[in-house]
Amino acid sequence: MSPEARREDLIRAALDLFGSRAPELVTVDDIIARAEVSRPLFYRYFSNLRELQVEALKTVTEGLIDGLAGLEEGPPETRLRAAVRGLIDVADHYRAGYVALLRSGSVIATSETDAAIDEVRNRAVELILGALGVSEPSPMLLLTLRCWTAVVEGALLSWLQERSVPREALDGWLVDQLTVMLSATAAHDSSVPQMS
Structure with missing residues (x-):
């Protein structure tokens, strides 16, 4: 296996483990057992567990983008x-990785993971502007879209932890929230387009 493939394999092992428990509860021993590698091999690719956690969580944000x-x-x-x-x-x-990324006070949170989350949020705003055909958004429209991304993050955190709403209903409900928010904003800013 190439060095890059081995590194990716260790990240995959960490992410697999994050699927069943919070990243801060996953140890080096857990990861090397899952990846079926030795401890020295782990340390050849990552200087410590935190470095692997950050790389794994950046993989989550890249997946979100x-x-x-x-x-x-x-x-x-x-x-x-x-x-x-x-x-x-x-x-x-x-x-578990997504919850760890967004949970306030997570021991995994770093300036790098915060920047990666901001990149996801900015990409979401760009995507909506593109879908609406807006190249120069007003400050009120930008504020609305940023608020909506916070709604999406909060809704997903709650849904992942509680599963009280059927998955099939979630995307439509969240887009309906955006439609209502845009309508409310348009009442205060005539430059704001409506979803059609």
Whole structure:
């Protein structure tokens, strides 16, 4: 196995473990057992556990950005539903990692992971602006979209922990939230487009 492939294998092992428990509860021993490698081999690729945790969580954020990129053709609402479904899929796949990324006070949080989360948020805003055909958004529209991304993050955190809402209803409900928020904003800013 090439060095890059081995490194990716260790990250995959960590992410697999994050699927069943919080990243801060996963040890080096857990990871080397899952990856079927020795401790010295682990330390050849990562100087410590924290470095691997950060790299693994950056993989989650890259997956979220890739999930956002999965736009379908059609009207803005259809395209955004597909993007939100992509986010839900990635958040669900990396449940514990996603929760650790967004949970306030997580021991895994670093300036690097915070920057990666901001990149996901910014990509979500860009995606919506593109779907709406807006190249120069007003400050109020930007504020609305940033608030909506916070709604999505909060909803996904709750859904991942409680599963009280059927998955099939989640994407439509979140896009409907955006539609209502845009309507409310348009009442205060005539430059704000409506979803159609």
